[in-house]
Amino acid sequence: MSPAAETDTRPGDLPQRGQIALRSGRIEVDGTPTLLLSGEVHYFRLRRDEWADRLTQARDAGLDTIASYIPWIWHELPNGELDLTGRTCPERDLPAFIDLCDSLGLRFLARPGPFVMAELKNEGIPDRIYREHPDARPNGWDGRAARSEDLDYHHSGFLTEAERWLGAVVEVLAPRQAPDGPVVGVQLDNEVGMLAWVSNTPHLNDRGVGDLLTWLTDRHGAEAAAKLLGVTGDDPDQLAAAVRAGGDPAQTPAFHHELGLWARDDFAGYLRHLETFARDRGIAVPLLINVHGTGGGRGTTFPIGISQLAPAYRGRDGLLAGSDYYLGELTVQNAADLYLCNAILACVNGPDQPASSLEFEAGTGDYGDNLDALSSPESGVHKTLLTLGQGNRLINYYLLTGGRNPVLEGSRDDGIPRIAFTGERHGFAAPIDPEGRTTPALDALANLFKEVRAYQPILATGRQLTDELGFGFVADHYLTEYAHPAAAARREQVEDLERHRGFGARDALGRAIVLGGYHVDAVDLQAIADPESAWTAGATAPEAPRTIVLGTARTLGVKVQRWLTDHVRNGGNLLLTGRLPDRDQDGAPCTILADAFGLSSAGFRIDRRDESGPYWPTVTGSGSFPLDADLRVSSAQLLRAPAEAEVLLREVGSGLPCAIQAQLGAGSMIFVGCDFPAAHLDNWNALFSRFGVRPRVGIDADRTGLLTVPVTSEHGNLLIAVNLAPYAITASISVDGHQVQPPTTFPARGHALLPW
Incomplete structure (x- = not known):
């Protein structure tokens, strides 16, 4: 003592x-x-x-x-x-x-x-x-x-x-x-x-x-x-x-x-x-x-x-x-x-x-x-x-x-x-x-x-209320610490992973989720897909939500590809952004996920300026997924898709699909093969809503920049709201359809703690 x-x-x-x-x-x-x-x-x-x-x-x-x-x-x-x-x-x-x-x-x-x-x-x-x-x-x-x-x-x-x-x-x-x-x-x-x-x-x-x-x-x-x-x-x-x-x-x-x-x-x-x-x-x-x-x-x-x-x-x-x-x-x-x-x-x-x-x-x-x-x-x-x-x-x-x-x-x-x-x-x-x-x-x-x-009793015990959306985490996507200086294939793999993994190219996927008003838990896909692996030791079997979003490069492990395929086949949904996976973590060919949906690559269009001249990839909406304007992207993967797949986006220069929705068994996958800009939150919300996913926290605001976190516990409920913007935002907020905050002006860089 x-x-x-x-x-x-x-x-x-x-x-x-x-x-x-x-x-x-x-x-x-x-x-x-x-x-x-x-x-x-x-x-x-x-x-x-x-x-x-x-x-x-x-x-x-x-x-x-x-x-x-x-x-x-x-x-x-x-x-x-x-x-x-x-x-x-x-x-x-x-x-x-x-x-x-x-x-x-x-x-x-x-x-x-x-x-x-x-x-x-x-x-x-x-x-x-x-x-x-x-x-x-x-x-x-x-x-x-x-x-x-x-x-x-x-x-x-x-x-x-x-x-x-x-x-x-x-x-x-x-x-x-x-x-x-x-x-x-x-x-x-x-x-x-x-x-x-x-x-x-x-x-x-x-x-x-x-x-x-x-x-x-x-x-x-x-x-x-x-x-x-x-x-x-x-x-x-x-x-x-x-x-x-x-x-x-x-x-x-x-x-x-x-x-x-x-x-x-x-x-x-x-x-x-x-x-x-x-x-x-x-x-x-x-x-x-x-x-x-x-x-x-x-x-x-x-x-x-x-x-x-x-x-x-x-x-x-x-x-x-x-x-x-x-x-x-x-x-x-x-x-x-x-x-x-x-x-x-x-x-x-x-x-x-x-x-x-x-x-x-x-x-x-x-x-x-x-x-x-x-x-x-x-x-x-x-x-x-x-x-x-x-x-x-x-x-x-x-x-x-x-x-x-x-x-x-x-x-x-x-x-x-x-x-x-x-x-x-x-x-x-x-x-x-x-x-x-x-x-x-x-x-x-x-x-x-x-x-x-x-509010300590709530914050010390509470959990975040989430939507029916899980953010996919693949640990092996981040095994990129080491690359021999002369290993060109390794450098290519790392560059591809760094661009498309996690939050997505240009961070578009992550921002679409968070700034779009969604609340998610991350899902450790390797722990689900390979429960006997060294990575999974000590983990409890996680429950996967019906809809999973995942940013991926061409590299995606065989067991994760297989599990995602089965997840969709058994009634789940998958929103995949980045590149169509075609390699296992060790670089070996692996197209399990793409093959299940009949998809293959038809090449790439990238933002470039070379001896052939400039090229600026642009995408446009298709069919039941119209855009109010064509959108410039920095790259697009062109797709060969079966006739029954619904084309959502086409690359303007080639006219070929770069985003599709396809069914498999009882479930559905949307693949977005371009860096679809995060600023167009309505377009991303339209993608999520195709799976029936809508934010349980409703934010009716005059501007973008208000973030919320809903917390529930045995001691009560608390909604945390922060205004990230350098300007005031006027908004009303509801949770599960019940109004928590009537129209209120949140000052620039302001916040509020709202019991509900």
Whole structure:
């Protein structure tokens, strides 16, 4: 028990300690469903005499939890000794910081790495680890060294050092765990796999290559594994060289697919090792895994992180996965990203695992201290409301407070003698700046927390009401982290996947759903189609809605194609956009879905300007699907279709179909082979209505830009409405035909919480 608990100085009106449990998609404290609203405060970037001030600011704003990285690079001294108690520097006194949180009635989320990123040098790993274990640095394609500070997670030297570090931290955390102390969660490493992905550097050092070859042999047999690599015989040096060269040039999609599957397994093995390590040393509170993937203000690549890490946590007791969201200003450009990322994150969880966000962007967005970006205070409010409405039970605002990077003893001569590469001041964009001054972002969040707390029973237990529409998620569409520089077929596959998967080309499918007023859950199609696969382990059998929408490239796995075909044949509906699937994940021909409907490609028309002149593809409506105007698209797949298929769109230049509706058994499929613009929401609504799908939330508005999330629970119902637009919108809102809000003007960037 902490000293703070013994003196009982905790304010009585603040969250009290209790047993933390993950149950039925909720976070419960002593059996009561609870929202955890957390702010990231880096004690190591503040003077010790500033700690209480920043924590009090966080508490007074309405937060109940504090999170912080615990940087190995800060707590390890130049001689290799560890200081976690402040004997060499008061700002290293981790127990004192945690106990101070406790005395102020604040819970604590610990994030000890080993990797912590946070703009720290070496991503938070001490220089000594790289010096003493140089072979822990992974080599990638053709033996080239990693361009990042990545390390091979399974390297014995690194693991031994990491366990020494984590063991010391656990000695501080374990006695302070809930219910007797403030620690309610411990994160396992940070953004695992991210450095390998963004640098296109799979872990192909000797350990990695050896494990991969064993893995391939176990899955396919030695002869098939060698054939995949284009090697005759079993010479280990030849096999290793072939792995690093990207496999057999004739089978690069197949090899890269296997590499991606192996990397998933490799990361899962590492995180499970850390899980076991923590549990064996007495950590009983939930263990957290941070899922990375947003970038450039968009979420289109976020599912890569889910693809990489879900097998490490899906369905595992006491584990919780959290998003890592950096989207900048929330607008019509990226609102669908946030919504669909939340849906995908939730759909791969086990039944007891709630959705959460472990790094939820807060502040102005001016991360470079360069006035190259400013996000409105309302943006953080909107992102919070949508995320809570979709069932997230924990949000950690990152960063909540700025600070100053301390001088690092023994720092190498790299121009900045400090712990981080951002200079002295850090957290320029935070709601509380490095000097402790509050910004409008904090005021907006503080006002929001008052509203949220008023509806906490609903938001801590509720579920989103959805329409009869499921957003299809195919995890293997996001196994695109690695591509050998010389593998042309692989590059073609990745480019096609990146353009058409997920949210659809030009994000049209995602925006048509979200901005069109539909509310959906994501459907993990691989978990349904292949329940015995490694991907599906830990999943519960998901129920598929009658109508599924899916953006796909030419690559779509054989089992998913087969399941979708059966789904339609048995009375389901499918809206497919992108490209007509004709390849399995390994690049082998696979036309199960197309063949079932008698469809084949008649070529492509693409936006181009070359020696033959310009070409601008345009589509027009056909038959019972008229358009009020022809629409310019950037590409169209022309189709050969059976006579009984109804043509919905034709490409003007060729006169050939590029969108059709066809029956199969008791169901129907619509295939849209062009990037049909999202701005024409009436056209998309007409497509959905062909399956009898209409939004249960009716929005009668004078302009586009109002988003809603309807939440229902045993404690009541709540409709969240946010106006993304930079102008006022007048609208009336109904749910299932019952008016919730009469005609009302929602101010620009405004919001409302409407009980119903």
